[in-house]
Amino acid sequence: MKENINSWKDLPIGGIVDEPGTAMAYKTGDWRTLRPIHNSEKCINCLACWIYCPDSAIILKDGKVESIDLEHCKGCGICAHECPPKVKAIEMVDEADFR
Amino acid sequence: MGKTRVARTGNEAMAEAIRQINPDVVAAYPITPATEVMQIFATYVADGLVDTELVPTESEHSAMSAAIGAQVAGARTMTATSSQGLALMYEMLYIAAGLRLPLIMAEVNRALSAPINIHCDHGDTMGGRDAGWIQIFSENSQEAYDNLIQAVRIAEHSDVLLPIMVTTDGFIISHAMEDIDIYSDGEVRDFIGTYKPLQPALDYKKPITVGSIDFVDYYFEHRRALAQAMSNAKNAILEVGREFGSKFGQEYGFYEAYKLDDAEVAMVCLGSTAGTGKDAVDNLRKRGIKAGLLKVRVFRPFPAEELAARLKDVPQICVLDRSDALAATGGPLYAELLAAMFEDRADHTVINRIYGLGGRDIKVGEIEELLSSQVSAAAGGKSIDRIGYLGVRE
Amino acid sequence: MGELIEIRWHGRGGQGAKTAALLLADAALGEGKHIQAFPEYGPERMGAPVQAFNRISEEPIRLHCQVTNPSIVVVLDPTLVGSVNVVAGLPEDGIILINTAETPAAVRERLSIKGLKVFTVDASGIAKEKIGRDVPNTPMMGALIKVTNLLDFTKMLEDNKKKLTKKFRNKPEVIAGNLEAIETAYREVKSE
Amino acid sequence: MSNLKQLATRQAPLCGGHRACAGCSAPDVVRQVLMASADPVVVGSATGCLEVSTTIFPYSAWNVPFVHSAFENAGASVSGMEAAYKSLKKQGKIGDEKINFVAFGGDGGTYDIGFQSLSGAMERGHNMMYVCYDNGAYMNTGIQRSSATPRGAMTTTSPVGKVIQGKQQQRKDLTACMVAHEIPYVAQTTPAHWRDLNAKVEYAFSIEGPKFMNVLAPCRLGWGYPMELTMDMCRLAADTCFWPLYEVVEGQYKLTYTPKEKKPVEDFLKPQTRFRHLFRPENEHVIAEIQQEVDRKWERLQKLCTL
Numbered sequence: 001m002k003e004n005i006n007s008w009k010d011l012p013i014g015g016i017v018d019e020p021g022t023a024m025a026y027k028t029g030d031w032r033t034l035r036p037i038h039n040s041e042k043c044i045n046c047l048a049c050w051i052y053c054p055d056s057a058i059i060l061k062d063g064k065v066e067s068i069d070l071e072h073c074k075g076c077g078i079c080a081h082e083c084p085p086k087v088k089a090i091e092m093v094d095e096a097d098f099r
Numbered sequence: 100m101g102k103t104r105v106a107r108t109g110n111e112a113m114a115e116a117i118r119q120i121n122p123d124v125v126a127a128y129p130i131t132p133a134t135e136v137m138q139i140f141a142t143y144v145a146d147g148l149v150d151t152e153l154v155p156t157e158s159e160h161s162a163m164s165a166a167i168g169a170q171v172a173g174a175r176t177m178t179a180t181s182s183q184g185l186a187l188m189y190e191m192l193y194i195a196a197g198l199r200l201p202l203i204m205a206e207v208n209r210a211l212s213a214p215i216n217i218h219c220d221h222g223d224t225m226g227g228r229d230a231g232w233i234q235i236f237s238e239n240s241q242e243a244y245d246n247l248i249q250a251v252r253i254a255e256h257s258d259v260l261l262p263i264m265v266t267t268d269g270f271i272i273s274h275a276m277e278d279i280d281i282y283s284d285g286e287v288r289d290f291i292g293t294y295k296p297l298q299p300a301l302d303y304k305k306p307i308t309v310g311s312i313d314f315v316d317y318y319f320e321h322r323r324a325l326a327q328a329m330s331n332a333k334n335a336i337l338e339v340g341r342e343f344g345s346k347f348g349q350e351y352g353f354y355e356a357y358k359l360d361d362a363e364v365a366m367v368c369l370g371s372t373a374g375t376g377k378d379a380v381d382n383l384r385k386r387g388i389k390a391g392l393l394k395v396r397v398f399r400p401f402p403a404e405e406l407a408a409r410l411k412d413v414p415q416i417c418v419l420d421r422s423d424a425l426a427a428t429g430g431p432l433y434a435e436l437l438a439a440m441f442e443d444r445a446d447h448t449v450i451n452r453i454y455g456l457g458g459r460d461i462k463v464g465e466i467e468e469l470l471s472s473q474v475s476a477a478a479g480g481k482s483i484d485r486i487g488y489l490g491v492r493e
Numbered sequence: 494m495g496e497l498i499e500i501r502w503h504g505r506g507g508q509g510a511k512t513a514a515l516l517l518a519d520a521a522l523g524e525g526k527h528i529q530a531f532p533e534y535g536p537e538r539m540g541a542p543v544q545a546f547n548r549i550s551e552e553p554i555r556l557h558c559q560v561t562n563p564s565i566v567v568v569l570d571p572t573l574v575g576s577v578n579v580v581a582g583l584p585e586d587g588i589i590l591i592n593t594a595e596t597p598a599a600v601r602e603r604l605s606i607k608g609l610k611v612f613t614v615d616a617s618g619i620a621k622e623k624i625g626r627d628v629p630n631t632p633m634m635g636a637l638i639k640v641t642n643l644l645d646f647t648k649m650l651e652d653n654k655k656k657l658t659k660k661f662r663n664k665p666e667v668i669a670g671n672l673e674a675i676e677t678a679y680r681e682v683k684s685e
Numbered sequence: 686m687s688n689l690k691q692l693a694t695r696q697a698p699l700c701g702g703h704r705a706c707a708g709c710s711a712p713d714v715v716r717q718v719l720m721a722s723a724d725p726v727v728v729g730s731a732t733g734c735l736e737v738s739t740t741i742f743p744y745s746a747w748n749v750p751f752v753h754s755a756f757e758n759a760g761a762s763v764s765g766m767e768a769a770y771k772s773l774k775k776q777g778k779i780g781d782e783k784i785n786f787v788a789f790g791g792d793g794g795t796y797d798i799g800f801q802s803l804s805g806a807m808e809r810g811h812n813m814m815y816v817c818y819d820n821g822a823y824m825n826t827g828i829q830r831s832s833a834t835p836r837g838a839m840t841t842t843s844p845v846g847k848v849i850q851g852k853q854q855q856r857k858d859l860t861a862c863m864v865a866h867e868i869p870y871v872a873q874t875t876p877a878h879w880r881d882l883n884a885k886v887e888y889a890f891s892i893e894g895p896k897f898m899n900v901l902a903p904c905r906l907g908w909g910y911p912m913e914l915t916m917d918m919c920r921l922a923a924d925t926c927f928w929p930l931y932e933v934v935e936g937q938y939k940l941t942y943t944p945k946e947k948k949p950v951e952d953f954l955k956p957q958t959r960f961r962h963l964f965r966p967e968n969e970h971v972i973a974e975i976q977q978e979v980d981r982k983w984e985r986l987q988k989l990c991t992l
Contacts, residue, residue, distance in 0.1 A: 005743065006492050008320035008327075013260060014199035015321045015742065017308040018298060023702030023739070023746035031707060047689040051879050052916055054712040056701045063690045072701025076708035077913030092913075106515075106522045106530070123772040126765055132534075152772040154764060157805030161761035164802065167754050168729065168765025173779070174772055176765075194754045217534070239557070271557050275531035276515055278522050300750040301770055301779060303725035308745035310736075310753030317742050374555035 024072075028055065032075030034092040036068050042089035049079035049090060065089075102280040102348075109272035112240040112279055113179065113205040113265075114139035116247035118149055119287040122203070123174035123294070126154035126165035130184035131217045132269040133207040137179055159184035163191035170200040171309050173299025175251070178202070181269060182209035185223045189230065195262045196231025197325060198309060201254035201294075202262040204232075205247060208370065208421075209269040219269040221369060222422040224398070225431050231325055233263040233332050234399040236369040238355075241279040242396075243267040245349060248282075249339050251291040256335040260297070261328050268371040268421075282347055290346055318457020323491045326453075329400045336397055353402035355394040356409060358384065362391025364415035367406075367436060369395050372419060395432065403439035410440065442485065448477060454489035465489060498643065499560045500547040503579050504569035504630075507539040513569065513630035514545035516653075517637070521549045523652045524644055529554050542577050549643065567637055568592060569629050571617075574604060583609055590640055590682070592616040592629045597685045612640045614682040616674075623674040624667065631671050632678035639679045646679060686884040687721070695720045696748060698728075703746035705738040708912025710902040710919070712739075713876040714818045715789065718898070719749065721886035724783045727770075729763035731794025732756035734825040734904075735818065757798040760806030760815060763788040767811045785890050786813040791902075792833035793823045796859050807866045807895040814889050817859065818902035828907040832857040835927075836978065837971045838959045840907070845962045850971075855978060863897040864933045870894075872932035874941070875901040877919030881930050881941050888934075901928045909958025921953040926983040931990070938989040947983070950976045 005011055012018040043065055050058040050065065057073035059066045068079075068090075080090040107115065113136050117125070125144075127137045137155075144153045154169070156162040162178050169176040180188065185206060195202050210216040211223055224234055233253060237243040246265040254263040267273055298307050313321060337352060344350025357377050359365055366376050373394035383390035393410060395402075410416055418437075420430020428434050441449070452469060455461050469489060476483040500517070504510030511532040518530035529548040546560040562582045568574060571593035580589060585608045591600055597611040614636040616629035624631075631653070638646050654672060661667040698719035705712055711734060719726050727750045730736045736753045739746040754762050767786045773779040788806075790799050795817035803815055822840045823829040830843040836855045839845045843852035863871045869892055872885045882900065889896040903910070903918040910918055922928035923942055927950055930942035951972060954960040963972050 005317070005320070008323040008491060008493070011317070011320055011324055013297060013324070014309070015197060015311060015313065015317075016298060017311055017740070017743055017745040019745075020306040020308075020748040021700040021746065023741075023744040024700050026702040026704075026741075026744045028702055028704065047693060050693065051689055051717065052713060052876070054705060054707075054709050054915075055703070056697055056699060056712070056716065060693050063693050069701055074707035076915075078708060078915055081913040082916055104522065106519050106528060108531075123776070123778075124765065124768045126761075126768070150772060150776050152768040152775075154768045154809065156761060156764075157801060157808070161758060161764075161802050161805055164754060164758035164761035165765030165768065168752065168762035169769040169772075170765075171752050171754075172727070172766040172769035172773075174769035176769070190755060191758070198754070239555075268557070270531075270534050274534065275529055275557075276518050277554070278526075278528050300727060300752050300766065301773070301784065303727060303750055303784065306748060306750045308740050308747050308751045311740035311742040311745060312737050313742045371557035374557045377555045 027071045028074050029071045032073060033095050034075040034077055035070065035095045035098060036073060036075070036077070036079050037091045037093055038065060038068050039089045039091070040065070042087055044084070044087050044089070046084060046087070048082045048084065052078050052082045054078065101283040101286065104278055105281050106276050107240050107279050107281075108135070108274055108276050109240045109243050109267040110135035110207070110274065111139060112244040113247055113267065114143075115281060116244045117177055117205065118143045119284050120177065120248070120251055120291055121149045121288070122151055122177040124152050124154065124166070124169035124176045125178065126156055126162045126169065126176065127178045127180065128156050128159045128162045128184060130159070130181045132209060132273045133179045133181040133184070133205065135273070136205050136207070159187040160191060163188040163195065166202055167191060167195050167198065167200060170202050171198065172301045173296040175294035176202055177204065179205040179207070181207040182211055182223045186211060186226060189227055192227050192230035192232055192262070194310075197321070199260040199325070199328065200262055201260055203247070203250050203254055204262070204264040206264040206266040207269045207273045208266050217269070219271050220421045224264065224266050225422045225424070228399055228431065231261060231329065232399060233261055233329070233336075235263065235265050235397055236395065237265060237267045237272065238371055238373045238394060240267070240272060240275075240277045243272060244279060244281070245343065245347070245351065248287055248291060249343050249351065252339040253332065253335050255294060256339070258331040259328055259335045261332060266370070271371045286346070290343070313457060315458045315460070319459045319491050322456045323488060332400050333402065351396065353395070353397045353405050354409065355396060357392040357394070359391035359393060359409065359413065361389055362413050363389040364417065365391040365393055365410065365413045366417045366419055367393045367395060367410070367432065368419040368421070369398065369432060370421065372421065398432075401435050401439070403435070406436060407439040407443060411443065448473070448483070450483055451486045452489040453487075459490050461490060497548060497550045497554065498565065499563040500549070500565040500567065501560055501563040502545040502547075502567050502569065503573050503577060504543055504545070505573070506541045506543050508569055509628065509630040510543055510545040510569055513567070513633060514547050516630070516634060517547055518549070519656070520634070520644055520649045520652050524648060526551060527554050542573055564588065565637070565641060566590070567633055569633060571595070574600065580604070580606060580609065586610070588612065588640060590614070590633070590637055592633060594618060597683055601685070610684070612636065612682055612684055614678050616678055619674050619677050619681070623677060624670040632674040635675035635677070635679035636682035639682050640684070650675060686880060686887060692720045692883070698726070698747070698749050699739065700746050700748060702744060703739040704741060705734065706906055708905045708915050709734070710876055710904070710915050711735045711818045711820070714816065714900045714902050717876055717879055717882050718787065718816055718886050721883050722785045722890050724785050724890070725749070726785045726787055727766060728752070729759050729766060729786070729788045731759040731790035731799050732825070733791040733794050735789055735791065737825060756794055758802045759788040759790045759794055759799055760803035763813050763815070764806040764809060764811040767813050786811070788813060788815045790815070790817055791825070792817060792819045792821060792831045793825070795819070796833045796857055797831050804866065807863065807868050807897065811895055812893050814886070814896040814898065816898045816900060818900050820902045820904035820907060821856070822904070822907050824904045824907045833859065836975055837963050839962060840959070850962050850968060860899045863899070867936060868895045868897060869935055870896040870932070873899045873928065874930050875919035875923060875928065877916035878923065878930055878942060885932055885941070907959065910956045914956065918956070921948070921956070924948045925950045925953040925979065927953050927979055929983060929986055931986060938986070938992065940986070940990050950979050
């Protein structure tokens, strides 16, 4: 589906969104004031961050945490908080440091 | 072509049509005087005469909601209701239309409360007249049956894809037995064909999202497309009406004109009163009064131009409304017909622009541009579209 | 347009006035006529006085208003006579057929009826004897045809036989009883 | 029950880019419920935060078929879809693969405006699962009280004033209402207890008939706690027995989680600004009453589990 539909004649019938997952084109990463930094050396790949992330922003590869989808992560910090206390593989840092 | 003459009440005739249509899903809640339609149909389900899943819901709101769910899923779906039941569905009527679902409803006209009253008027249907449903009125049991069969083709027409209600007058038709012609199951099924949903939600391999939220950026365009579908329904209704005529013998259009050609006075009405009116016209003609009658069959889309053209040469017109718009301007049929006829007869030019749907902004400049273009069109003797849209992305 | 015959049935809720109208319409349809049959609807429940109506014509029927001036009135329950205005709207030469053991003359006197053709038949008595229950509507059909010549009696009987056979496949005595009741009423209906 | 490695191989039902608040638990509920299905799912939803935030045209966060029509009708709408599936399958118009039908509704769409539609769908016995994500108020319209709002909570329609302070009534026990429907499966859980949730949903999908899950779904906006604590709020609710985890299979109650040490309900109330006023001296009796109510219900539940 086209992202910017100009004419009413081009809309799918009935207001449906005729493809899955089109929200990926919408970036919610700029909502963030804190950025999660994932340390793969500390990570034990328990996947707690993955199961609890509300924004599906923990990217896995072969069952291991590969990276964090910063285009969609809103910086809620659930991942860092849920990372086991003895592991602490995710740290929330000020987003301003990256601007 | 096999016709069988049988004695059927309006409700029996509608139930017979639904049996022949053999919808995939029927969802309904009982209400007088439409209750019988579903009661009879339930016996067909119980006897295995149809493939239908019957969902006997706990309210009309849920009946329409379940019907919407079923149709979205990919099933040809029908329901039946009346009066308060239709009123309880109003919210969902708009949604069925907005989602462009070719749902089919057998509606038995009954007055709205308060006071509570079980008998016929058209107030229930009129309450849903701006909901985006096609509305076809029936004069008698035969038309109720014929109209329901045509309704499937009209609603599912690829240029239309809108819900449709076929109405009959409560008790007057719904509970009165009349002789009607029933066509064979095979011929009805050939006529309606099989339902091919555009993008069924059950197709999990091609997941779709139905019922999303629009902001100012898209709502107007979605509604514009919906309006176009209603406009397209006019051709579909005529096309299907003609094909029905060539197959079953009785052709249908937007209206039926009775002794109208030389009429000095004509009555205009909806539903069963048209039959009574024809007898009145005959009696008046015997008394030397050139009377005529125009029965409006299709109320949505409103065939404004066609009705105005047909009544152009009739000097005296009397519109009979079986509902009151409570607008201090008479009944809805009167108001709409009057508007349709005004264009040809008035000294004014009155145009209409639909704007601002879904919160779309309207700016000073746009209003200036619109009004000045109307003035300059008038000055230059140019025509200007009577109805149009302002601010939609064409 | 051919002659349109309008009939009003008087009965009590649950007594079969509507069914009688439907049966008559069905029989008329069997003879190729155009028909209407409809009850009067209100909040009445079992026992309340009710009405049902027929229209029968050689031409298609377009009227969808109430029947206010019937040419024929049939009264299914004798106790209604005197409490309901059963002759309302009947023309001078109208027909009234009443289920009662009384004679037409007695009814006429009791109701001070002027004009009209009054007929009576003890349909309840006949029904009790032949069918075993007080179901006057089928015998009344027989009497109605005798006094109106509305339909061909033999054809109507044949038509009824077919329908009853379908409905009471396992109760041949009910079928026979009904048919006998119709015939008896046809024979026994009293005129003045 | 599946482990996280197994779940990770399933298709993600919901993608990023939706507009739920940062730290919202509703997407977690959805992901955990739908990933528990090995079969295809078709989802219906009531109007509410979840639906609005995930379907802003032309952006849909759903990777599975998703159908929304109105606020009060998720039960009816999904029952219609399930009826369509049965009819089309019976007629051979679609394949005969198993599809799990799931309805989602918030507490507004489930406890209140959609209660009748839910009740009807359950009574009719449709093969579907209804999941309520209960965040305890009408959050989508700006935090108004619902019948799921706990006693004492401050909302915009149960404000803290001079004479009335927060919601005066106890919350409706919807899970008990659904048990009274005598459907094959009713359960209560939270997304923080993902193993518990997964086991319940997997079991529910394995049986025919109507199923109901009441899932606590903390709302950091309406509850007023730091957003990274969403899962902690669930744990506190379970550990204080404010929100016990249990299931009712064919009428048989079973506790699926017993806290090692039952914490005072204060521990659940304290981190939330919606209960802040209860900690003023004049309102302390309300906390005591809430505790009494929690204790009463916890004892009753334990008894029910021994029946």
